[in-house]
Amino acid sequence: MNKISPLLLLIACLLAISACKNDPKPAPPPPKPPKPQVNIPKFNVDNAYNFVDKQVAFGPRFMNTKAHDDCAKWMAEKLSAFGATVIEQKATLKAYNGKDLKATNIIASFNVPQKNRILLCAHWDTRHIADYDPDPSKRDQPILGADDGASGVGVLMEVARILGENGMKDVGVDIVLFDAEDYGQPRDGGGFPQMRDSYALGSQYWARTPHKPGYRAKFGILLDMVGAENARFTMDGTSMKYAPHIMNKVWDVAHKSGYGRYFSYEKSGELQDDHLYVNTIAKIPTIDIINRQPGDKFGEHWHTLSDNMDVINKTTLNAVGQTVLNVVYQESIN
Ligand code: AHN
Numbered sequence: 085m086n087k088i089s090p091l092l093l094l095i096a097c098l099l100a101i102s103a104c105k106n107d108p109k110p111a112p113p114p115p116k117p118p119k120p121q122v123n124i125p126k127f128n129v130d131n132a133y134n135f136v137d138k139q140v141a142f143g144p145r146f147m148n149t150k151a152h153d154d155c156a157k158w159m160a161e162k163l164s165a166f167g168a169t170v171i172e173q174k175a176t177l178k179a180y181n182g183k184d185l186k187a188t189n190i191i192a193s194f195n196v197p198q199k200n201r202i203l204l205c206a207h208w209d210t211r212h213i214a215d216y217d218p219d220p221s222k223r224d225q226p227i228l229g230a231d232d233g234a235s236g237v238g239v240l241m242e243v244a245r246i247l248g249e250n251g252m253k254d255v256g257v258d259i260v261l262f263d264a265e266d267y268g269q270p271r272d273g274g275g276f277p278q279m280r281d282s283y284a285l286g287s288q289y290w291a292r293t294p295h296k297p298g299y300r301a302k303f304g305i306l307l308d309m310v311g312a313e314n315a316r317f318t319m320d321g322t323s324m325k326y327a328p329h330i331m332n333k334v335w336d337v338a339h340k341s342g343y344g345r346y347f348s349y350e351k352s353g354e355l356q357d358d359h360l361y362v363n364t365i366a367k368i369p370t371i372d373i374i375n376r377q378p379g380d381k382f383g384e385h386w387h388t389l390s391d392n393m394d395v396i397n398k399t400t401l402n403a404v405g406q407t408v409l410n411v412v413y414q415e416s417i418n
């Protein structure tokens with residue numbers, strides 16, 4: 085008589101089912117969806133290096149020269165081919181020596197309708213005189229500007245190619261290549277009366293007259309002299325005055341990405357670079373990633389005829405390019 089009555093079994097089953105149905109305990113929450121992860125694309129440093137080399141191959145690229153205008157055309161065409169909306173902003177700017185400089189700022193925009201924007205910038209012109217060359221007889225010659233000019237542009241052109249190929253979410257990017265940064269008055273005046281703010285004429289113009297009236301970006305990053313082997317990016321006083329939170333953010337990303345040896349938390353003196361005018365005139369908090377050696381000196385090759393492809397180092401270009409990409413794609417999830 086060990087048999088369970090079929091009737092009892094049925095009742096037990098029904099009870100079990102109803103117990104389940106009426107369980108007062110809320111169902112356990114479904115496992116949390118993983119934090120939205122974007123796959124951050126890999127910076128291709130060979131492309132960046134070739135973009136630097138290509139600019140240098142045009143020769144010295146200062147205003148009112150054919151090499152300058154040919155390089156502008158190449159950059160604008162390349163950036164369009166990468167899928168950017170490109171604006172060439174032309175202006176005639178008065179130099180310390182009285183010359184009228186025919187300048188072109190190049191603006192390459194991605195995800196144009198997006199209001200939340202990041203500004204990435206560099207200057208593309210090169211200095212007309214090697215006024216710091218060790219050989220005094222050569223100080224009137226123009227420089228190739230592989231580091232001072234081409235390096236920042238080369239990195240940003242590769243960033244542009246990647247943004248065009250991969251797209252981005254919840255953020256737009258404007259790459260602004262400033263002209264007429266480096267036609268500043270030499271230390272000795274060059275035989276002309278002292279002129280204030282004689283450097284960075286292109287960025288001063290753009291900051292007063294942006295490519296779109298009322299242009300805003302959440303923050304900006306300027307790249308200047310980001311190609312040398314021993315580059316050391318310190319926290320300059322101008323960036324720290326106007327955009328300390330951006331500087332800390334970018335430096336932290338660089339360290340987390342494994343590029344801490346280039347990005348030093350050491351503070352350095354204030355700098356009159358393009359970012360000064362983007363901060364003070366356009367009022368966009370903008371930092372400068374710029375090579376500063378001990379004593380706040382620029383690299384040995386600075387404003388000399390040695391600023392050629394020999395100083396360009398792929399490991400440095402990669403550290404900067406991947407850091408910038410990581411910052412941009414971090415913004416696209418936050
Ligand atoms: C001056 O020397 C005034 N400013 C440094 C900015 C600069 C020059 N960047 C490249 N060349």
Ligand code: ZN
Pocket residue numbers: 211232266387
């Ligand atoms: Zn320079």
